[in-house]
Structure formats: structure tokens, C-alpha cells
Amino acid sequence: MKTGKKILVAVLIGLLLFICFLFYNLFSYKSRQIKVATVKEMPVSESAFYRLASSLKIKTVSTESGLTMDSLEFNKFSDFLSTNYPLIDSMLERVVVNKYSSLYIWKGSNPALKPVILMAHLDVVPVLETELKDWTHPPFDGKIVDDTLWGRGAIDDKIGLIGIMEAVEGLLERGFIPGRTMYIAFGHDEEIGGQNGAAAIASYLKEKGVNAEFVLDEGGSIVQRMVPGIEKDVALIGVSEKGFVSLELMVDMEGGHSSMPNSETSIDIIAKAINKLRSNQFPAKLCPALEGFIDELGPEMPALNKFVFANRFIFEPLILDIYEGSAAGNALVRTTLVPTIFNSGVKDNVIPRLAKATINIRILPGSSIDEVINEVKGIIDDERIRTNKNDFYSEPSKTSTTISAGYRILNTSILEVFPEVLTAPNLVIGATDSRHFESISADIYRFLPIYINPENIKTFHGINERIAKRDFNSAVRFYSRLIQNCN
Ligand SMILES: [Zn+2]
Structure with missing residues (x-):
């Protein structure tokens, strides 16, 4: 056999083995649901x-x-x-x-x-x-x-x-x-x-x-x-819960009359920061709780889903994609960030000095408030914006x-x-x-x-x-x- 052919055969055999391996995973992906003995239904007081x-x-x-x-x-x-x-x-x-x-x-x-x-x-x-x-x-x-x-x-x-x-x-x-x-x-x-x-x-x-x-x-x-x-x-x-923190972003700079605007105003700067934060999302990943969820429910699913979940090691990007498809699913696979308060200006012809926005962040277990704040500052990358943590916050749980x-x-x-x-x-x-x-x-x-x-x-x-x-x-x-x- 020519070397080229040999390589082709080797690749095909490798591929075949790999597919067998995927199917082996599927067939050994058995239900993990426990069985319990039925107990007599306890009466509950009418009142x-x-x-x-x-x-x-x-x-x-x-x-x-x-x-x-x-x-x-x-x-x-x-x-x-x-x-x-x-x-x-x-x-x-x-x-x-x-x-x-x-x-x-x-x-x-x-x-x-x-x-x-x-x-x-x-x-x-x-x-x-x-x-x-x-x-x-x-x-x-x-x-x-x-x-x-x-x-x-x-x-x-x-x-x-x-x-x-x-x-x-x-x-x-x-x-x-x-x-x-x-x-x-x-x-x-x-x-x-x-x-x-x-x-x-x-x-x-x-x-x-x-x-x-x-x-x-x-x-x-x-x-x-x-x-x-x-x-x-x-x-x-x-088995775990997300953390919670709100950050207030604030810019205080020269205002002025709206008839002669500077090239950048406090509102522009805050808006740009929010825009950056929203388009640079935190990475999606499967946290241990969600991995547990998949391992327990995967074997109970129809064949195709089961195949995907049984071979999570290669299909993880696909699984994450599916989760990211809905707001509820997305919240399970990443630290989310969303502006909830946006505040500036009092009069239509005055450029305000002050612009503020509050962003609410829900943190995936495994990360921390400090880590997330550092990340946020890095993404904003603008010294003119001050960041303040609100008083009510909680770290993600273990x-x-x-x-x-x-x-x-x-x-x-x-x-x-x-x-x-x-x-x-x-x-x-x-x-x-x-x-x-x-x-x-x-x-x-x-x-x-x-x-x-x-x-x-x-x-x-x-x-x-x-x-x-x-x-x-x-x-x-x-x-x-x-x-x-x-x-
Ligand atoms: Zn409650």
C-alpha cells in the first residue's frame, strides 16, 4: 500500500473506533435515579x-x-x-x-x-x-x-x-x-x-x-x-446558588450648554461602558451543579439528547449553545450582567456633569465578587468611570x-x-x-x-x-x- 492510502486507512479505523467509543458511552449511560419503597400516604389534618x-x-x-x-x-x-x-x-x-x-x-x-x-x-x-x-x-x-x-x-x-x-x-x-x-x-x-x-x-x-x-x-x-x-x-x-452584586458606575465631568457640546459627554461615557459590558459577556461554562443535573437527567432523555449528554466531553460547546439560546438557560451557564438603573440629566438643553448607571451581576459559583469587579473594570477600561459596590451583595455559594x-x-x-x-x-x-x-x-x-x-x-x-x-x-x-x- 502507498503511504497515503495507509494513512487514510489508519484515519478511518481511528474514526470508527472513536464512533464506537461514543456509542459505548451512550449504551453505558444508564439511569441514575434511585428506587424507593412506596410508603403509605399519611393523612393530613383537614384543618x-x-x-x-x-x-x-x-x-x-x-x-x-x-x-x-x-x-x-x-x-x-x-x-x-x-x-x-x-x-x-x-x-x-x-x-x-x-x-x-x-x-x-x-x-x-x-x-x-x-x-x-x-x-x-x-x-x-x-x-x-x-x-x-x-x-x-x-x-x-x-x-x-x-x-x-x-x-x-x-x-x-x-x-x-x-x-x-x-x-x-x-x-x-x-x-x-x-x-x-x-x-x-x-x-x-x-x-x-x-x-x-x-x-x-x-x-x-x-x-x-x-x-x-x-x-x-x-x-x-x-x-x-x-x-x-x-x-x-x-x-x-x-446544590449551589449564584452570587449577587450591583455596581454603580459614575462619571463626573464638565457639563455645559447643549448648543456647544464637547466631543464626549458623561452620558456618552457611561453609555459606551454599558455597551462594552453587554457585548463582552462573561464566558459560558458548565458549573458542577449543572454537570450534576446533566448526569442525572441525560440518561432519561430521548436518544439524540442522550447521545449528546453521554458524550459531554466533545459536545459541551453544543450544550452551552443550547443553554445560551434562552434567558433562563443562559442564566445557568454564565455570570450575567445587566444595567438596571440609568440616570443623568435634568434639562433638555443642559449637558449634565453627572451620569450614573447601576449594573446588576449574578455570579456563577466558582467565581467571586472581587474577581467579577476586576473583570468589569478591565472591560470598561476607562479611568474616568468610578465603580461603587452597593451594600447588598452576596458571594456565590459553595x-x-x-x-x-x-x-x-x-x-x-x-x-x-x-x-x-x-x-x-x-x-x-x-x-x-x-x-x-x-x-x-x-x-x-x-x-x-x-x-x-x-x-x-x-x-x-x-x-x-x-x-x-x-x-x-x-x-x-x-x-x-x-x-x-x-x-
Ligand atoms: Zn422565598
Whole structure:
């Protein structure tokens, strides 16, 4: 054979082997979903749903910092918990933190076991005056129509809080004693950063030397028809969350009359900087949480998707491309940056001295606020622009493992109550109170047992927030199973 032919044959054999290798990967890409034994469906008290309704009537609204909170309503909520959950009130220790947050301590029988922390927040976001008319039923009436409860807090996050309370009260009623100590932490200011609530509870626990097996907070949910290629509902367990920082960019330079403009004004400079930042995006990549998501759900997908995911090492650029195709997908694969405030000028014929813009940045785990700020300054590359970090920020979280006892307990409890779903780890885009607990536990998970689908996703912090009784009862069952499985 001629040398040229030999090379061609060698290349073809190599190619064939490579294709075999890709198919080998496909066929060895087996489902990683765990199987759990079915458990008898636990009855939930008929009145539980009405207690959730009553809790929505209490306007525990967190307003933007600077405005005073309605302390009367927060006190009312505190009393509501004492009166409606008498066993918890008499049998668990309750530590009140910064007046309105509560930490319940349910002593375990075995001090050798590490404790578990369940979290929820009792505050809700405000309802805009202008949107009141768009609500089918008023947001603070706790109205139940056809077994659906309407109101602010129905899914964020009073369902979590009341779900936990109902589960614990029910277990106490049945004489259940936990092996592990269970801490139940309810912050009162999650919607405005959690500094006085969850962060203060975490400091209290740290002072006591608490090191938890795992922490569970809101963040993930059961999504319906929202994972392309998967028909089944998917319970997403948040194993990490993005960081958050806002930067104010400011230029202060000579203004003047608009009849004789200089070649560059403060507005031009800020606009140029924003333009540069928007056209030089942070690189896309798969963070460990998303890799975990792909590994868990890839084998459940149709053949073509499965082939791509099974061979992530060569198809990663294609996978990233697909994610970048939608705003929601894009947010999962990169640190995002967007201008949210733009400010300059007061009069049509005056060139302003001052121009300002605020950019909001959501940081992918693995990076940091300092790293991102340096990058931003590098991209802007203009000494005339001053950059100031806003007071409210948070670093991206660490990534919790999926091979811990905590993850297994959580995964099992989900499947016991929702046997028809698939489960997978995921990255949480928003910030949760759990980020304040990183020094209390290595394993922080974010999951709220509610269904989120394209129809109800907008009700989150939006109009017509609501929950069906059946779904609320499942949430109570979930927390009950979880507590039992911890022990
Ligand atoms: Zn929330």
C-alpha cells in the first residue's frame, strides 16, 4: 500500500473506533435515579389548609430597606404560631431572634448524631398598589375557592413554613421523638437580604458550636414541562446558588450648554461602558451543579439528547449553545450582567456633569465578587468611570455534594411523596436565606415541595399567587417523611 492510502486507512479505523467509543458511552449511560419503597400516604389534618389560609391573612410584608416594617403584623404572626401549634409551643424550645425570627429546637434522643436544620421565611414581598385590581381574589384575604388558596405567600414561602409546622405538630401528636436534634429556622427578612433574620440565627447557632448534617431551605421545586426533552415532572434540588452584586458606575465631568457640546459627554461615557459590558459577556461554562443535573437527567432523555449528554466531553460547546439560546438557560451557564438603573440629566438643553448607571451581576459559583469587579473594570477600561459596590451583595455559594447522607435523605423523601418524578441537582439562580448557613454545614440543599410550571411561574412574587390543597398536603407529607427519614 502507498503511504497515503495507509494513512487514510489508519484515519478511518481511528474514526470508527472513536464512533464506537461514543456509542459505548451512550449504551453505558444508564439511569441514575434511585428506587424507593412506596410508603403509605399519611393523612393530613383537614384543618391544616385553613391554617395556611389564616397565615396568608397576616401581612408580614418586607419592604425595601429604609421603610419601616409593620411590627404589629409580625407580632401577630408570632402569636399565630404559638396558638395554632400548641404541641410545638409547649414541647420545643423557641429562641426568638431580633424580635421576629424564630428558631425552634427539637431535642434529639441521640446526641451522637449531627443535627439537621429546616428553614423557611415568614416574610413576603409587597403587592403593588397598581396590580391589586389584577388579582382574582385579594392577596391578603386568605380566600379558598374550589380547594385553591389565593394570596401572597402561598408559594413563597408560607407553604414551606406552615408545611414544616404541620409536619412537626403531627409527629408530636403521634409521639414521635427524633434521634437527631432538629432545628427549625424561620427568618423574617429573607426578601430583603436576611441579615436580621437568617444571618442572625446562623450566628446564634455558630456561637453554640452547631455543626449540622445538612440544611434544607427553599430554592428548588418540582418543575413541570420545563426541562426540554423530559416529559416527567422533575424535582430540582439546589446544590449551589449564584452570587449577587450591583455596581454603580459614575462619571463626573464638565457639563455645559447643549448648543456647544464637547466631543464626549458623561452620558456618552457611561453609555459606551454599558455597551462594552453587554457585548463582552462573561464566558459560558458548565458549573458542577449543572454537570450534576446533566448526569442525572441525560440518561432519561430521548436518544439524540442522550447521545449528546453521554458524550459531554466533545459536545459541551453544543450544550452551552443550547443553554445560551434562552434567558433562563443562559442564566445557568454564565455570570450575567445587566444595567438596571440609568440616570443623568435634568434639562433638555443642559449637558449634565453627572451620569450614573447601576449594573446588576449574578455570579456563577466558582467565581467571586472581587474577581467579577476586576473583570468589569478591565472591560470598561476607562479611568474616568468610578465603580461603587452597593451594600447588598452576596458571594456565590459553595456546591454541596450529591453523595451525602443529607442528599440521599432528601432524594428518598421526595420520591416517597412524589413517586412519579425524576430528581436532579441544580443551580439556583436567585439568592436564598440558606447562604447565611455556610459555616454551619457543608451540605446545604434548596428544595420546596411545590409544582412550578409555565402557567404558575409568573405568580412567584407576582399576581395571583396560589396553591391547591392537594399540593399543600403533599408538602406537609414531604416534611413529615423527611423528618422521619433523618432519624
Ligand atoms: Zn422565598
